[in-house]
Amino acid sequence: MGPRRRGLLRQSTSCGMAMSRIFWDTNLFIYLFEDKSERSERVSALRQRMIEREDELLTSALTLGEILIKPKKMGNDKLAQFYELAISAAATVLPFDSPAALKFAEIRQDRSIQAPDAIQLACASVARADLFITNDNRLTKKNIHGIQFIQSLENAVL
Incomplete structure (x- = not known):
């Protein structure tokens, strides 16, 4: 068994380290697939480190x-x-189901969070993501119960 965090048991890797659950916002996949700039390189390096x-x-x-x-x-x-x-193949694709919809309604009480962002945050929250990575700096200032940290791509630690 892995170490406890906020009352939850965390899975361990084959090396005995705690495995993190990291949620990628859409823009990271766009950079990975369609962008040929240093953002694409950063996302590739981040994914390699995650692996x-x-x-x-x-x-x-x-x-x-x-x-x-x-x-x-x-x-x-x-x-x-x-x-x-x-x-x-690479990611667990989370559904926007009833628990996520309830969390969405809670998140949307903050009208500065747009509906698509609230859906992403709700899905990550219900899945108990350790880290939510986005390139929307407005979201990095938010505190969403169920998500440990929200980071911008540029500030995500590799």
Whole structure:
């Protein structure tokens, strides 16, 4: 058994280290798949480090929908299928179900958080994410029960 955090048992890696549950907002997948800048390199390095530490990658079904917009608009079904398979293979895709909907309603009480962001945060919260990584700096200032830390991509520790 792994160490306790906030009353929950955490899984351990094969090395005996605690495994983190890290939620990626949609923009990280966009950088990984479509961007050829240093943001893409940073996301790739972050993912490699997560694999080395045996961290669990989380995202939501909303991410899958958002990432498929461009390939669908271009009529590129092969690219859409590639994105869907790549995300599903690498990450646990969390549903926007009843518990997430209840958390969404709570989060949206803060009207500065837009609905898509609130869905992402709600899914991460219900999944008890240790870290939520985004490139939306407005979200890094929020405190959402169920998420240990919200970090921007540029400040995420590799």
